[in-house]
Amino acid sequence: MQQRVHFFWKFVVYSMLLIGVILFIFPFIYMILTSFLQGAYTLPRPHEVLSAKPSLDNYKEVWNNHNFARYFMNSMLVAGVAMFGSLFIGSLSAYAFARFEFPFKELLFRIFLFTLMIPLVLAIVPQFTVINSLGLVNTYLGLWLIYIGGGVVGTTFFLRGFFETIPKDLEESIIIDGGGNWRIYWNIYLPLSKPALGTMAIFAFSGTWDEYFVALSIIKEESLRTLPIGLMMFQGQYASNWSLVFAASLIAILPVIILYIIFQKKFVQGGQTDGALKG
Amino acid sequence: MKKQKQILLLLVSMLLIFVSVACSSKEEASSSTNGDNQVDGNGEVVERTVIDYWHTYGEQEERVLYNEIKPLFEEEFPQYELKLTRMPFEGLKQQVITAVAGSATPDLMRMDIVWTAEFAEMGALVDVSTLDGFEEVKEQLFEAPMSTNFYDGGYYGLPLNTNTKIAVYNEKLLNEAGFTEPPATMEELEEAARASVAAGSMGGIGILGLGQTWEWLPYFWSLGGTLTNDDFTQYEGYLNSEASVNALETILSWHEEGLVTPTILNGQPGFWEGIERDHYMMINDGPWYFSILGSDQARPDPLDYTVFGLIPEGPAGSISPIGGENISIFQSAKNKEGAWEFLKWMTSEEPQAIMAKGTGLIPTNMEAAQDAEFLQIPYVPYYVEQLQTALPRTPTPKWSEIEEHLSLNIEMVFRGEMDLREALDDAAAKADEYLSK
Numbered sequence: 001m002q003q004r005v006h007f008f009w010k011f012v013v014y015s016m017l018l019i020g021v022i023l024f025i026f027p028f029i030y031m032i033l034t035s036f037l038q039g040a041y042t043l044p045r046p047h048e049v050l051s052a053k054p055s056l057d058n059y060k061e062v063w064n065n066h067n068f069a070r071y072f073m074n075s076m077l078v079a080g081v082a083m084f085g086s087l088f089i090g091s092l093s094a095y096a097f098a099r100f101e102f103p104f105k106e107l108l109f110r111i112f113l114f115t116l117m118i119p120l121v122l123a124i125v126p127q128f129t130v131i132n133s134l135g136l137v138n139t140y141l142g143l144w145l146i147y148i149g150g151g152v153v154g155t156t157f158f159l160r161g162f163f164e165t166i167p168k169d170l171e172e173s174i175i176i177d178g179g180g181n182w183r184i185y186w187n188i189y190l191p192l193s194k195p196a197l198g199t200m201a202i203f204a205f206s207g208t209w210d211e212y213f214v215a216l217s218i219i220k221e222e223s224l225r226t227l228p229i230g231l232m233m234f235q236g237q238y239a240s241n242w243s244l245v246f247a248a249s250l251i252a253i254l255p256v257i258i259l260y261i262i263f264q265k266k267f268v269q270g271g272q273t274d275g276a277l278k279g
Numbered sequence: 280m281k282k283q284k285q286i287l288l289l290l291v292s293m294l295l296i297f298v299s300v301a302c303s304s305k306e307e308a309s310s311s312t313n314g315d316n317q318v319d320g321n322g323e324v325v326e327r328t329v330i331d332y333w334h335t336y337g338e339q340e341e342r343v344l345y346n347e348i349k350p351l352f353e354e355e356f357p358q359y360e361l362k363l364t365r366m367p368f369e370g371l372k373q374q375v376i377t378a379v380a381g382s383a384t385p386d387l388m389r390m391d392i393v394w395t396a397e398f399a400e401m402g403a404l405v406d407v408s409t410l411d412g413f414e415e416v417k418e419q420l421f422e423a424p425m426s427t428n429f430y431d432g433g434y435y436g437l438p439l440n441t442n443t444k445i446a447v448y449n450e451k452l453l454n455e456a457g458f459t460e461p462p463a464t465m466e467e468l469e470e471a472a473r474a475s476v477a478a479g480s481m482g483g484i485g486i487l488g489l490g491q492t493w494e495w496l497p498y499f500w501s502l503g504g505t506l507t508n509d510d511f512t513q514y515e516g517y518l519n520s521e522a523s524v525n526a527l528e529t530i531l532s533w534h535e536e537g538l539v540t541p542t543i544l545n546g547q548p549g550f551w552e553g554i555e556r557d558h559y560m561m562i563n564d565g566p567w568y569f570s571i572l573g574s575d576q577a578r579p580d581p582l583d584y585t586v587f588g589l590i591p592e593g594p595a596g597s598i599s600p601i602g603g604e605n606i607s608i609f610q611s612a613k614n615k616e617g618a619w620e621f622l623k624w625m626t627s628e629e630p631q632a633i634m635a636k637g638t639g640l641i642p643t644n645m646e647a648a649q650d651a652e653f654l655q656i657p658y659v660p661y662y663v664e665q666l667q668t669a670l671p672r673t674p675t676p677k678w679s680e681i682e683e684h685l686s687l688n689i690e691m692v693f694r695g696e697m698d699l700r701e702a703l704d705d706a707a708a709k710a711d712e713y714l715s716k
Contacts, residue, residue, distance in 0.1 A: 235367070
């Protein structure tokens with residue numbers, strides 16, 4: 001009897017999970033199949049999609065024409081540097097907020113957080129004006145300034161909480177050996193925060209990888225444009241060839257998926273400080 | 280020892296940052312100096328100033344612009360270099376506003392005709408009617424598209440290309456409905472639509488949606504409806520006049536009878552899919568799809584299954600809205616002189632004819648519109664004729680807001696959530712309120 005009830009609940013749970021998986025994955029499959037079609041100016045009907053034959057023609061066209069490869073490399077550079085920049089500076093400031101005592105610390109932190117609440121659309125004009133007066137319009141430096149500046153806040157907020165869970169006693173081993181704050185940060189906090197850093201890396205990367213509006217405002221030169229702008233070019237004013245749009249989008253999400261696969265192992269790892277201290 | 284290591288680490292990371300900075304600025308430098316000066320045939324260096332042009336042409340159009348227009352202009356005006364930047368539509372208006380606020384606009388921009396007044400009001404555009412040779416240019420251009428540049432006593436751009444909508448019929452379904460010729464009047468259209476729907480088609484009168492007035496104005500205007508008085512200063516008494524109410528009531532009765540394509544309330548299939556696959560007897564559209572679908576090998580050529588006609592005549596005649604793009608000079612342009620030079624040249628006969636033949640875009644230059652080769656394109660004469668009676672939507676800086684409010688009301692009417700008369704009264708009052716602001 002007990003066995004049967006057990007089986008029943010298992011069945012319910014698994015079917016719900018399965019339905020969830022199908023729901024989430026279905027649009028994605030639709031997208032992949034549409035990218036095999038030719039000239040889909042209106043979104044294809046289900047029977048057309050299901051009869052699609054795998055072909056890489058659209059992918060080839062996307063990659064070879066329309067400067068797409070160039071945009072891809074541009075985006076790699078932009079998002080890569082922005083990711084490392086915001087992780088590095090963000091973790092440094094998180095360390096300061098977690099471990100140093102200084103006047104107005106909490107107030108400063110709140111102000112820091114407050115900038116997270118400002119919608120991008122409101123901020124873009126003042127941001128652009130600042131970047132413009134610095135003479136950084138049309139440079140990646142200007143873009144990085146905004147991306148890293150924006151990314152640091154989130155990273156700091158996230159990592160501060162994480163850093164505070166790391167036992168202070170661990171630092172003593174370094175202090176005894178004559179090491180300073182840098183060493184504590186570099187040899188204790190960073191290695192122990194790998195799960196948090198991995199998560200933040202994905203957020204930081206995909207956040208800037210997808211970013212369209214700021215990139216378009218700052219970068220005026222076509223050859224410096226990033227991938228999301230390239231993607232938008234496939235959508236015309238009157239008509240969009242959805243098979244090309246989808247093929248381009250699929251190429252565009254590949255790096256994010258790869259990054260996710262690399263870092264996903266770090267997500268669930270916990271207990272790195274277990275047994276580090278004697279109770 | 281430890282100290283040294285710390286310093287070393289710091290130095291290395293700083294070095295990394297500097298290297299990346301250097302890389303990026305190098306890239307920028309190399310791309311911006313490209314072609315500023317050109318060595319001519321005699322080996323002499325010609326000083327060239329750049330004209331920065333943001334455009335929104337599609338792919339096929341961009342090819343003509345790049346391969347034919349640009350070389351021709353630079354040959355005629357060797358002192359200028361035309362720098363073309365294609366802008367995506369998504370968030371374009373916000374982009375322009377940002378650029379205007381930061382005084383980082385290009386010299387020129389091609390923009391939708393309904394934007395010109397809005398940016399003129401912001402003080403972002405140059406009044407070209409004060410510039411040299413404006414009168415001669417104006418005389419060569421069609422009056423109606425020209426009027427879309429008018430704002431507060433000045434002209435804030437020149438019309439670059441124009442378009443309107445005509446009626447497009449699925450030939451097979453039209454014949455099945457008992458017509459061998461496209462309907463000439465609204466009554467005939469109604470009759471044909473009724474017969475076609477009875478015979479199993481999904482719609483006989485095409486309305487693509489209610490989100491933009493552009494979609495239903497051909498019927499509304501032709502049936503006698505009006506938006507404003509003649510100088511676009513008042514909606515009250517025009518938008519909600521008896522004639523406007525009657526016109527909209529007729530359209531509503533079509534919808535309730537099931538004669539209108541389901542696209543009116545976002546139904547499927549889309550316009551061109553519907554007409555290609557014998558679902559819709561009639562749609563109305565601009566000229567762009569003919570060249571897009573015609574050049575795509577994977578889809579049947581629309582010319583094989585459609586016939587064209589003017590918007591059927593109602594009590595007020597056959598009236599369709601004017602669409603298209605204007606080209607304007609920004610106040611913060613660095614090269615105003617070159618920009619004006621290009622504007623004058625671009626609206627002259629030759630480049631207009633090249634664009635027309637290469638893309639099917641309808642020229643605003645009267646001479647170019649008579650180009651024999653251009654008129655050979657099967658659908659073109661219909662558009663040119665329709666343009667004779669076409670009307671501009673209200674050229675006012677508040678049009679976007681007015682349209683949004685009006686569209687919302689109209690949609691509520693068609694969804695049965697609002698009384699028709701009340702909707703027009705409210706929209707008229709609101710529109711006048713926007714105008715007086």
